[in-house]
Amino acid sequence: MRDAVLRRALPRRKRALPGALLGILADACVVGLLGLSMWLIVRAGEQPPILHLTFAIVGVRALAIGRAAFRYAERISSHDAALAQLATLRAETFRSLIPRIPGAIESHRRGEVLAAFVDDVDQLQDEPLRVRQPLWVSGIVTGLSVIVVALISPLAALILTVFLAVSGFLAARLAARQSGESDRALSAARAALVDAILERFSAAEVLVAFGAQARQRERIAAAERHLVEVQLRRAKTAGLTAALLTLGSGLATLATLLFLAPALGGTLSGPLFAAAVVVPAAVFEVFAQVPAALVARRAVRASADRVAALTETPLPAEIPAPVSAGEPAAGQDGDLADQAPVFEETAPLVAVERLAARYPGAEHDAISGLDFTLAPGETLVVTGESGAGKSTLALALVRFLEYRGSYRVRGVEARDLRGDQVRAVVGLCEQTPHLFDADLRQNLKFARERASDEELVAVLDRVGLAEWARERGGLDAPVGEHGALVSGGQAQRIGLARAILADFPVVVLDEPTAGVDREVADRLLLDLLSAVPADRAVILITHTELPEGIPAATLRLEAQARRA
Known part of the structure; x- marks a missing residue:
């Protein structure tokens, strides 16, 4: 090695x-x-x-x-x-x-x-x-x-x-x-020095609140x-x-x-x-x-x-082996590896049968036996208590975790595609979207580099941030280090704006209302789901009940220990 x-x-x-x-x-x-x-x-x-x-x-x-x-x-x-x-x-x-x-x-x-x-x-x-x-x-x-x-x-x-x-x-x-x-x-x-410095800056607010800055400096x-x-x-x-x-x-x-x-x-x-x-x-x-x-x-x-x-250490079996451009994935010819995959036009966007996945080193599956399909315009709500495997499902869908069973993307088995090809169809808005220490424009153009300012303003308006952006100085508004200058709900909206700009046919929203009180959470969910174009599919992962008036199928997950 x-x-x-x-x-x-x-x-x-x-x-x-x-x-x-x-x-x-x-x-x-x-x-x-x-x-x-x-x-x-x-x-x-x-x-x-x-x-x-x-x-x-x-x-x-x-x-x-x-x-x-x-x-x-x-x-x-x-x-x-x-x-x-x-x-x-x-x-x-x-x-x-x-x-x-x-x-x-x-x-x-x-x-x-x-x-x-x-x-x-x-x-x-x-x-x-x-x-x-x-x-x-x-x-x-x-x-x-x-x-x-x-x-x-x-x-x-x-x-x-x-x-x-x-x-x-x-x-x-x-x-x-x-x-x-x-x-x-x-x-x-x-x-040890890098650890101490990272902790000093990442936990700065906590250290100040408890008066522990001097101890950390020492x-x-x-x-x-x-x-x-x-x-x-x-x-x-x-x-x-x-x-x-x-x-x-x-x-x-x-x-x-x-x-x-x-x-x-x-x-x-x-x-x-x-x-x-x-x-x-x-x-x-x-x-x-x-x-x-x-x-x-x-x-x-x-x-x-x-x-x-x-x-250089071998990847755990639970992590998909990377396939670089030009190298054929399973079931692909080498001459065609750089070409776009041939999807089935009439196939569902996502079709899952007996899906199972686990984290590296885990003794038991976090999820198993899942079945669902998703077509354009449909919404699937994935619920369950903490530890039931909701985030594991999200990581498996975007090929950050390996899976067993069948998971087809537009009619093609996901393991027969490169990871970037899967993620071109299924996009993930994580629970805490990463925001770069730059202005709002650069944080949005991360999803579509050649997007014009007019397109960026339009997508901000779609996710309900246009007025907020104007008050902050428009697209030049800073978001701070790791999004320190925006709230959790605003960060989720910026993450969704990226997903819309990236034009993902399937958008996975992972716990978008975590840490938000119920009234604000219901309003945020309604805004987020209404902002997604009608021809896209949504997988909403949440541990709370869905507000009334949202047509959606529900998939409830239970912890594997309870199933056993």
Whole structure:
């Protein structure tokens, strides 16, 4: 599961290759610049003819310019590829989360889900930037550097290889031991902080009413302090790793100086001796990317595991498997999968036989044995006490929950259609419609993007909100965060206006009068039902009695425990 997430985080090879090549050139310039500079200094001290130094002088200038130019170009190329892929990764992760709501991720805390979607998905960009590319670039440049040193002195190459291996092994072990603990602590600390912040804003009114703001602020501050402590421990580990590699670099230089000194003036010239002694410092600077990449790799793998736990685990049997556009659903030909389904003109809008459904993890069905049909212009009232399965029925009808039995939409079995094709016919106005923190216009155009202002005003008039909208400033009126500036009844009317704009043939109203007193509830129900065009069908889910004068069939649900 983790591998699938990591593959989505990687740019295409064609897009990532230029950054890797530029990184190799930049690091090669680092090693070449230091070695050639030392050779030039010592050789110049021998006072040869200036023409003998020209190539080295030009080479030092070229390597100095190349180091900066190649590094700048590498950063642009590699980050452009990684960030472009990050946008794709976010979209794919979001699409993977959609079919898991409701039912498949309720066991995770809100802060945990949000931290995974934001922080952990962002962390995955380190896979190409701080894991794979540094490992490849460092490995190639270090290997080439050892080969060049071997051409100067095999003994110097052996010394460099031994100290690289020992220092790298110790640094990797130290980093792995420390980062393994801090990675787990970092994830928990991030989730705790996000949870505290979410609670502070979502429960702001309750906290103010009970004078608990100071306590919540202290909780947020404590979570922030804990997160800082975890991050400081990670920073100390990085510092210790860097110190260990610096020590290895110094020891490699000292050992090279001591063991090569006897060959000075004999088989080894002074300039080459100086280059062989100083090159390990540059090689270790390049090699330092390896332990850092291994530490980043653990963090990336941990983030990938958490994202995979949300998006890659198999869906429960109670959640319909998503079918993307272009992929045929059951009973469809692949060539026709992108085409509109062929509905039966004379078939009822909805026909249900022996319908059963349950929530993920539930031992018993929430609903079972339901039978009804619905034609244009008809209204079906679904009643029953709390827990009888009314909302479960609504979720099954819009294919958020899997069903057993038969559920046909205009003559086609719903499981043979994609979810969006079912929801193009059956639209749900949930008990608490989600309103975006934008103006009224944007909250309505969410249902029909190209609707004109005249169409929006007309639908507001149909649901009884035209006068209210004019008093608030028209379509530019704000609705507040999560609809804080509108009442529950007004939110229901906005939700119904969306359903009318979306032109759903079947509208499911889920508890539109919940929390409203009886007199207001009766008036709201009458207004909502009269606002629905006559050629549409309505499924009204309510636990209260229907006002007089509304022609409707009634389906009463009973809790499964009572049936048993």
